[in-house]
Amino acid sequence: MLDTLPSEAEIWDWLSEVEDPEIPVISVVDLGIVREVRWEGETLVVAVTPTYSGCPAVAVINFAIESHLREKGVESIRLERRLSPPWTTQWLSDEGREKLRNYGIAPPIEGTGTPDQRAQRVARLEGRSSLDVACPRCGSLHTERVSQFGSTPCKAAWRCRDCLEPFDYFKCI
Amino acid sequence: MPSLPDMNATNVEELALRAAEQQHHDPHVQNVDLKPAFFDWLCRMGDNALIAGHRLSEWCGKGPALEEDIALANTALDLIGHAQMWLGLAAEVEDESRDADKLAYLRDAMRFRNVQLLELPRGDIGETLMRQFLFDAWHHAMLSRLTDSSSPRVAEIAAKALKEVHYHLERSSDLVIRLGDGSEESHRRMDAALALYWPYTGELFESDGVDKAVIAEGIAPDPEDLRATWDETVGEVLREATLEVPEAKGHVHTGGRSGRHTEHLGFLLAEMQFLQRAYPGASW
Numbered sequence A: 001m002l003d004t005l006p007s008e009a010e011i012w013d014w015l016s017e018v019e020d021p022e023i024p025v026i027s028v029v030d031l032g033i034v035r036e037v038r039w040e041g042e043t044l045v046v047a048v049t050p051t052y053s054g055c056p057a058v059a060v061i062n063f064a065i066e067s068h069l070r071e072k073g074v075e076s077i078r079l080e081r082r083l084s085p086p087w088t089t090q091w092l093s094d095e096g097r098e099k100l101r102n103y104g105i106a107p108p109i110e111g112t113g114t115p116d117q118r119a120q121r122v123a124r125l126e127g128r129s130s131l132d133v134a135c136p137r138c139g140s141l142h143t144e145r146v147s148q149f150g151s152t153p154c155k156a157a158w159r160c161r162d163c164l165e166p167f168d169y170f171k172c173i
Numbered sequence B: 001m002p003s004l005p006d007m008n009a010t011n012v013e014e015l016a017l018r019a020a021e022q023q024h025h026d027p028h029v030q031n032v033d034l035k036p037a038f039f040d041w042l043c044r045m046g047d048n049a050l051i052a053g054h055r056l057s058e059w060c061g062k063g064p065a066l067e068e069d070i071a072l073a074n075t076a077l078d079l080i081g082h083a084q085m086w087l088g089l090a091a092e093v094e095d096e097s098r099d100a101d102k103l104a105y106l107r108d109a110m111r112f113r114n115v116q117l118l119e120l121p122r123g124d125i126g127e128t129l130m131r132q133f134l135f136d137a138w139h140h141a142m143l144s145r146l147t148d149s150s151s152p153r154v155a156e157i158a159a160k161a162l163k164e165v166h167y168h169l170e171r172s173s174d175l176v177i178r179l180g181d182g183s184e185e186s187h188r189r190m191d192a193a194l195a196l197y198w199p200y201t202g203e204l205f206e207s208d209g210v211d212k213a214v215i216a217e218g219i220a221p222d223p224e225d226l227r228a229t230w231d232e233t234v235g236e237v238l239r240e241a242t243l244e245v246p247e248a249k250g251h252v253h254t255g256g257r258s259g260r261h262t263e264h265l266g267f268l269l270a271e272m273q274f275l276q277r278a279y280p281g282a283s284w
Helices: A008-015 A057-071 A094-103 A117-125 B012-021 B035-057 B066-094 B100-105 B125-146 B152-180 B184-205 B209-216 B223-240 B263-272 B274-278
Strands: A034-040 A043-048 A077-081 A143-147 A155-160 A166-170
Touching: A008 A034, A008 A043, A008 A057, A043 A057, A057 A077, A143 B066, B035 B066, B035 B100, B035 B125, B035 B209, B035 B263, B066 B100, B066 B125, B066 B152, B100 B274, B125 B152, B125 B184, B125 B223, B152 B184, B152 B223, B184 B223, B263 B274
Parallel strands: A043 A077
Antiparallel strands: A034 A043, A143 A155, A155 A166
């Protein structure tokens, strides 16, 4: 039980301690899925947006947010699902991108979500990459995409042709 | 070579932001006169996603390669996520204490509103990919138009789903080309798959009173208006896949959108709905 309602800034600090269940090195704030925090009277409203429509982590994330805030003493919490504007990898914080790289996941390269699809397809079908994704282990740009779909909806499977390690690439959306 | 116009939606972000600005109030959701048509139309969108997603999920653990298995399951997950959003809104519009789960698990076949194309058995991987490609090309065109819907709720779901469907269409196009323009055997199978599904594609562009009501409100486009984009995408990919585009005119299998289904849907639902039918209200 808290004597006074904590400030929104304080709530954001607490939320930055809540880990993403799939990628435990980044927080839900780094991931950019917490869209708003506000008080409605004594009730704290937290608006969360899903990364992908069917992402099975959503329920776990909501549970983690709620239980962490309760531990901090917030008694009345309402989680709001916000669909719009839809989540984009541009909302990943700079800090989050570095944490991803250190964890072995190549962070998204912005601007690659929708440019010349035609050129990209030709490159894909010829086995070339139209993206310069650096291997998060050795830094080499000599990498190739194995599959656009990876271990979670937000990642693609890549491989380094120098150190030969497979790695995840956080794809743009 | 020409570009694919419907895959070049570079203004997705802008469309999404515009949808966001209008999000808070949606007069269509409480419009009593519109309710029956709006509900049916939302079920059509939701059921297309649900049934397509279920068919893809049948490949989970059985894909021809690990990467394909993962890609099929991911696509299935996205589509089931879309179904949750569409059916969730349908339940809200209906206002009869049902939710997305009740609509998905407790309706009988004749209450489902998906096109027949999507309920046909998954077949071999070539058939699955061809069917998915024909649907993805339509789905992408439809969602692109819906981001401009007069219903902010519809527009926000479309904007969210479109980003994912962009990747679906990219993948299924690549694979139809790879298999069509592949070995003699893969070409033969893709050609047969195209002949099998083609007569079912016409239903995607049909319209009836339900469509007319939502078109009049500016909620959805006339399905016929999607055809030019679809023809262009499908024509270009099939040509690159060295597959012959079938005759535009011909017999059309239809009826799913108003509840007349093939015998395959019942078997699909028997599996998908089993748990909720046997143990009503069961939850994790």
